[in-house]
Amino acid sequence: MTILRLAVRNLLGGGMKSWLNAVVLSIAFVAIIWTQGLYQGMDNQVSRAIIDAAVGGGQYWMETYDPFDPFTLQDAHLKLTGKLDKLVKSGKATPVLIIQGTIYPGGRIQSVILKGIDPEQKLLSFPSSFLKNLDREIPALIGRRMAQTTGLKTGDAVTVRWRDAHGTFDARDLRIVQVMSTSVQTIDAGQIWVPLRKLQEMASMPNEATLVITEKNFGQAEKVPGWTFRDLNFLLKDIQDFIKSKTIGASIFYSFLLFLAMLAIFNTQVLSIFRRRKEIGTLMALGLPRGKVIELFTVEGALQAILAALVGAVYGIPLLAYFVAKGWPVPSGMADSFGFALSEKLFPTYSAGLVVGTTILVLIITTIVSFLPTRKIAKLKPTDALRGRLP
Amino acid sequence: MENSVLIKTVELVKVYPMGRQSIVALNRVSLTFRKGEFAGIVGPSGSGKTTLLNIIGSLDVPTEGSAEVLGEKVENLSPKRAAELRNRHIGFIFQTFNLLPVYTVYENVEFPLLLQGMSSAERKKAVMDSLEWVHLADRAKSKPHQLSGGESQRVAIARAVVKRPEIILADEPTANLDAENSHHILHTMEDLNRELRITFVFSTHDYKVMQHLRRKISLVDGKVAKEEIIETQPREERL
DSSP: OHHHHHHHHHHHHTTHHHHHHHHHHHHHHHHHHHHHHHHHHHHHHHHHHHIIIIITTOEEEETTOOTTOGGGGGTOOEEOOHHHHHHHHTTSEEEEEEEEEEEOGGGOOEEEEEEEEOTTOOSSSSOGGGGGOOSSSEEEEEEHHHHHHHTOOTTOEEEEEEEOTTSOEEEEEEEEEEEEOOSOGGGTTTEEEEEHHHHHHHTTOTTEESEEEEOTTOOSOOOOTTEEEEOHHHHTHHHHHHHHHHHHHHHHHHHHHHHHHHHHHHHHHHHHHHHTHHHHHHHHHTTOOHHHHHHHHHHHHHHHHHHHHHHHHHHHHHHHHHHHHHOEEOOTTHHHHTSSOOOSEEOOOOOHHHHHHHHHHHHHHHHHHHHHHHHHHHTOOHHHHHTTOOO | OTTOEEEEEEEEEEEEEETTEEEEEEEEEEEEEETTOEEEEEOSTTSSHHHHHHHHTTSSOOSEEEEEETTEEGGGOOHHHHHHHHHHHEEEEOTTOOOOTTSOHHHHHHHHHHHHTOOHHHHHHHHHHHHHHTTOGGGTTOOGGGSOHHHHHHHHHHHHHTTOOSEEEEESTTTTSOHHHHHHHHHHHHHHHHHHOOEEEEEEOOHHHHTTOSEEEEEETTEEEEEEEOOOOOHHHHO
């Protein structure tokens, strides 16, 4: 208790030096929490967007379907029967048929994935209702990225060629009814969405699907012969791994920040012990045992971190709250270059675990860093200290 | 108890290694100091005065011989016990005052009592009494950098006295003070010696201090060259 009181006195008595150190360390505190919160928010935001727009509560995949192997698409379709048919009819799932095709925008040739979805589906926040328009032409929906790569825009017609279930090639014109703006690349890049029934008819695959998307919070999936259930852990694994790899990058950045802050603390402690060696001698002469002197300097360092946390809280809480409320606008050009699509604004998430964890981590590291230089004191004789000498 | 021996050194030797050579700072010094003494160790620089005071104050240990302070052999004390002895029984006054720079005058004087775990009320009374002794009660909230040299040394005296130690060791206490302040300081210490029966041991080569001593031990090259008991003169004559 006495050591704590003395350490508080020394810290507050340090004046400008203590405050400067606290401000430097607080910047590291706030930057670490801000960056980690941004990545946590990004993870949540991206996962939520993918769940809402593409994967729902999990998907039944036709057994041979492999999204990374286009050759499997030829045979990856099966009739909806039994349990799956019931799920679809009860509105708890929506089927998607996927076939390969080729389009010819502006005289060029380009491979695409044709996806058929029920225009009436309500499970996904996906603008499938634009596909309700069933005149003579086939309505088609594409994403912003697809529109950019093909040069297509709303109202354009494009010829599509595909191979049906019997191996016969056919071709028709599609009319782009809407270019949707989405941050989810898995429903955008290289894909054209058309009404499910129309695609089933074009491919001669009546009532067939490649996958069936279930509603959000879909419970325990039952086994369905010919189909494999893919849960969210499986469906989001790639994106979460990717975010994790980005988070590791951020961790390097924040480790560097932390290193700089710790260097400042270490330097301050070394200087402090050098500058205060006569004071150390006086403390010993007045009866403070050497171990307690070490404790005093270590506690002083730890208190420095607590002061930094308080200083950080003063400007950090309003700053972080602002970003939580208003979001952080992703600089133009960065949204797509990040490796996965980001929405225009990122909303950071600051969990209690993140804030408390970071604070404790910085406190522990600061205490260790504060302790290291004090080992010099252990070798210091009171008489040498009083003369201003160091071992 | 009145004239009991508080400090006894027997054949005290202190050798400092200096590279391949060594320096003998104390060479078989045998001395005793009794309760209530106002004694000084005098001699030129490098004669071993401070070394002797450091050993008596348990800040250092002898190379050979023995130093017994308040019944405890300094050479056998653990660092913790030595710190306790200094905290409870020995006060130090240094040439450069050695006040803790970030503390106020009050906090500087309070420091030894904090280590003793004394209650807040007791501490306050003891600190203010000590500051009254040195006529600095009105400067309790000042920081050391706001004090003159004389005032700083008076704070150091208050800090040494506050715990009512048996012994006060003063290492060149007037070396950084002018004549007027030196006399003030010495009068204060004389008063404390007389009224509280605190034993004072000085190390000095300052003539002003020597005028006040009642016992003078001359050290030359680490050896006791001469010891004299001095008849005290009235204060006004010394001035």
